[in-house]
Amino acid sequence: IVLTQSPGTLSLSPGERATLSCRASQIVSSNYLAWYQQKPGQAPRLLIYGASSRATGIPGRFNGGGSGTDFTLTISRLEPEDFAVYYCQQYGNSYTFGQGTKLEMK
């Protein structure tokens, strides 16, 4: 399954709302889709699994949604530490990642 993320880069200011998209080339089985955050020089961190469940310790401003082939990650009010690269990943049929969306500070 190929995952396509959009936009490639998103420029926003702290306090704004961010919406990131992930589209799959075929239906993601059981909505087995995860989101990760990666900051420079660090390993990725799991944010969301099962399309909409937050991982342990993830703040409530991170919300995942969608089903089938279209998924979104929404960050309700951006904090300075949220500016990073975000990846979606499906685990319904092997494991594949999207190419990433860079969230940069305007």
Add this chain to the structure above:
Amino acid sequence: QLQLQESGPGLVKPSETLSLTCTVSGDSISSSNYYWGWIRQPPGKGLEWIGSFYYSGNTYYNPSLRSRVTISVDTSKNQFSLNLNSVTAADTAIHYCVRHPGTGRIDGFEIWGRGTMVTVSS
């Protein structure tokens, strides 16, 4: 506290074998209900799953790498290893070892090592 630590050569020659080890502390590979695996990331690029295994079950590989990859385990040292043969410059990447549930809805890559950079060059 669970920690994963990758180790191995930072430089490998083309056509040779890339070998890395992941040392696990805070959990036991042989008695854990989790899968253990490897993910790589070329410089400035995205993530690619290499393969995963369950100690008392199967090992699964990325179809695109299956012919060149072997993941093995040493329970006496609580370590698992990655071997990737016939490497080229395209295999240059940061390599991460990971732990994940392996099945069901919660199967995200929840624990990551810090990663180790491997460069393929003569």
